[in-house]
Amino acid sequence: MKILKISFALLICAIVSSCSNDDDNTEDLSGQTGELIIKFDNGVGDQDFIFDTSYSKSNNETYKLSTLKYLVSNITLTDTEGNEYMYPSEKNVFIISEANANNAGEIYVTLEDVDAADYTSISFGVGIDQGRYALGADGQGDFLTTAEAEGMMWSWATGYRFTRIDGTYSSSTVTDEALNIHMGSVGTSIDNYREVTLSLPNTVLIREDKSPQIHVVADIAKLFDGTTSVSFDDGYAQVHVDETTTGVIANNAADMFSVHHVHNE
Amino acid sequence: MKIKFLLVLGGILCFSCTKNDAEIAYQPVFLTVEQPSNFPEIVYNLENNPVTEAGFQLGKSLFYEGKLSANNAIPCAFCHEQAFAFTHHGHTVSHGVNGGIGTRNAQPMQNLAYQGEFMWDGAATHLDFQPVIPITSELEMGETVSNVVSKLQADSYYQNQFKMAFEDGEINSENLLKALSQFMVMMVSSNSTYDKYVREEEQVTLTQVELDGLATFNNKCASCHATDLFTDHSFRNNGLSINPRLNDVGRFAVFENPDDIYKFKVPSLRNIAVTAPYMHDGRFATLEAVMDFYDSGMVDNGNVDAILQREDGTLGITLSSYEKESIIAFLNTLTDNEFLTDERFSEF
Numbered sequence: 001m002k003i004l005k006i007s008f009a010l011l012i013c014a015i016v017s018s019c020s021n022d023d024d025n026t027e028d029l030s031g032q033t034g035e036l037i038i039k040f041d042n043g044v045g046d047q048d049f050i051f052d053t054s055y056s057k058s059n060n061e062t063y064k065l066s067t068l069k070y071l072v073s074n075i076t077l078t079d080t081e082g083n084e085y086m087y088p089s090e091k092n093v094f095i096i097s098e099a100n101a102n103n104a105g106e107i108y109v110t111l112e113d114v115d116a117a118d119y120t121s122i123s124f125g126v127g128i129d130q131g132r133y134a135l136g137a138d139g140q141g142d143f144l145t146t147a148e149a150e151g152m153m154w155s156w157a158t159g160y161r162f163t164r165i166d167g168t169y170s171s172s173t174v175t176d177e178a179l180n181i182h183m184g185s186v187g188t189s190i191d192n193y194r195e196v197t198l199s200l201p202n203t204v205l206i207r208e209d210k211s212p213q214i215h216v217v218a219d220i221a222k223l224f225d226g227t228t229s230v231s232f233d234d235g236y237a238q239v240h241v242d243e244t245t246t247g248v249i250a251n252n253a254a255d256m257f258s259v260h261h262v263h264n265e
Numbered sequence: 266m267k268i269k270f271l272l273v274l275g276g277i278l279c280f281s282c283t284k285n286d287a288e289i290a291y292q293p294v295f296l297t298v299e300q301p302s303n304f305p306e307i308v309y310n311l312e313n314n315p316v317t318e319a320g321f322q323l324g325k326s327l328f329y330e331g332k333l334s335a336n337n338a339i340p341c342a343f344c345h346e347q348a349f350a351f352t353h354h355g356h357t358v359s360h361g362v363n364g365g366i367g368t369r370n371a372q373p374m375q376n377l378a379y380q381g382e383f384m385w386d387g388a389a390t391h392l393d394f395q396p397v398i399p400i401t402s403e404l405e406m407g408e409t410v411s412n413v414v415s416k417l418q419a420d421s422y423y424q425n426q427f428k429m430a431f432e433d434g435e436i437n438s439e440n441l442l443k444a445l446s447q448f449m450v451m452m453v454s455s456n457s458t459y460d461k462y463v464r465e466e467e468q469v470t471l472t473q474v475e476l477d478g479l480a481t482f483n484n485k486c487a488s489c490h491a492t493d494l495f496t497d498h499s500f501r502n503n504g505l506s507i508n509p510r511l512n513d514v515g516r517f518a519v520f521e522n523p524d525d526i527y528k529f530k531v532p533s534l535r536n537i538a539v540t541a542p543y544m545h546d547g548r549f550a551t552l553e554a555v556m557d558f559y560d561s562g563m564v565d566n567g568n569v570d571a572i573l574q575r576e577d578g579t580l581g582i583t584l585s586s587y588e589k590e591s592i593i594a595f596l597n598t599l600t601d602n603e604f605l606t607d608e609r610f611s612e613f
Contacts, residue, residue, distance in 0.1 A: 133390070134310070136313060137441075141437055157388035157389065158390060158398065186519060240521070
């Protein structure tokens with residue numbers, strides 16, 4: 001009987017202490033920050049993306065690329081409570097270049113000092129939003145020179161390339177014709193910035209002593225056969241400033257991302 | 266004795282160190298951008314880039330700095346000379362590094378804080394970014410922004426100037442462009458004879474021919490050359506014949522929109538008497554030639570602005586010889602000698 005009483009008391013103690021432990025955990029998070037790595041991984045359908053490799057698309061067209069870059073900004077995380085955390089604006093622009101990928105074809109974006117929380121979704125913009133353009137040089141730091149070095153800046157007009165694709169395509173009528181998509185927003189008249197929100201398959205835990213990773217896959221096939229299927233022969237082999245074609249590619253680009261998995265380590 | 270001497274020496278060294286540090290620290294003295302009473306509101310967002318004495322001086326040094334170009338010899342001021350309201354006097358189009366010849370006439374630099382779009386085709390939509398175009402143009406300065414930043418980082422003068430002009434003291438593209446903007450937004454031309462007349466200052470009056478010119482101008486020109494900035498900031502095709510050598514399609518190059526073909530910015534007319542030659546390609550050497558063009562020289566190049574069509578369908582703005590003469594007399598009242606000789610903007 002006595003033993004039963006003691007074990008019951010112990011059980012209660014255990015429950016109470018584990019409860020209070022949980023409470024402590026939530027409280028501990030305030031002021032705590034951690035690192036988050038976002039791995040961008042370009043693919044084409046169910047294949048990995050490889051430079052100078054021929055891929056098929058609709059309309060019996062094929063393409064090979066030698067440059068594949070896009071610009072990601074305004075990364076924001078939403079936690080289990082619905083609170084949003086936005087990475088500091090002045091650091092929140094990244095050029096995702098396939099040429100900078102590791103042997104596994106992954107391009108790392110490392111966010112530091114992220115508020116500790118349990119996040120359930122990630123959102124980001126493809127390109128530069130009008131608000132950031134309106135700031136002029138303010139808050140840009142070295143980004144302009146970084147973009148220039150990456151060939152992601154225009155010199156004929158003031159602006160950034162949001163998507164840069166160079167390569168060749170072949171169709172039933174042409175072989176190895178030039179394929180160049182250098183598009184962004186043009187002033188305030190053509191706004192090609194798009195936002196993407198992806199829910200995470202499992203919660204990502206940002207903690208001081210952890211370095212979780214979100215593995216984002218970009219399906220390049222969807223750039224051409226996404227929300228809208230386009231034909232290179234029909235005006236999409238050269239996409240630069242035209243309002244219609246740049247808008248279609250911008251919409252397709254925003255639709256090409258998905259989260260493959262999350263590591264909590 | 267020895268110790269005393271060392272202490273004194275140490276004191277002097279410390280003192281001199283602190284003194285030097287104080288001299289090259291960020292101690293902002295804020296400057297106010299002029300808002301003349303007869304001007305529209307400032308467009309440039311000064312809150313993001315407040316003008317300081319040191320930032321303005323740095324911007325001025327950069328404006329006159331050859332290192333912004335590939336051969337270290339072509340500063341901004343090469344094509345923008347103060348005496349001619351910062352235009353390239355006598356040049357139809359300008360030349361740059363490696364013998365490059367541009368395709369457009371250098372525009373005056375004045376009252377830039379009151380404008381939102383720059384270049385003849387509006388390719389720059391923020392003043393901060395405008396300098397990127399001439400710096401990186403192969404026909405103008407032929408440089409990269411990154412390389413300009415590297416050159417400035419290696420220069421002890423700029424190492425100090427950037428520290429005094431900006432809180433973070435960094436020599437980077439952000440601060441380079443901010444300093445240039447600080448210099449440019451201060452370039453306000455608002456003290457011509459005409460300005461003093463409309464603001465009723467110093468009992469300035471206009472002559473009868475100037476007043477007649479102003480009346481005709483308001484009647485026949487002011488729908489495009491609107492407000493006391495003398496531009497409505499629009500882009501229009503004014504019926505110039507197409508120079509096949511240049512075949513400059515104007516604003517079409519920015520958006521590839523067929524409606525924009527041969528459209529160029531309606532320029533301000535301030536200091537127009539000193540900014541010859543005229544039009545985007547500098548084809549007219551005199552204001553008389555400009556008047557004759559509007560009266561009888563326009564051609565139908567396929568997309569001429571409807572505002573320039575007469576009731577009978579022909580193109581042009583009918584001007585008698587007295588109207589031409591008096592409009593030119595009025596335009597001459599827009600010359601602002603205080604601005605053209607203002608030492609704040611002068612190289613020496």
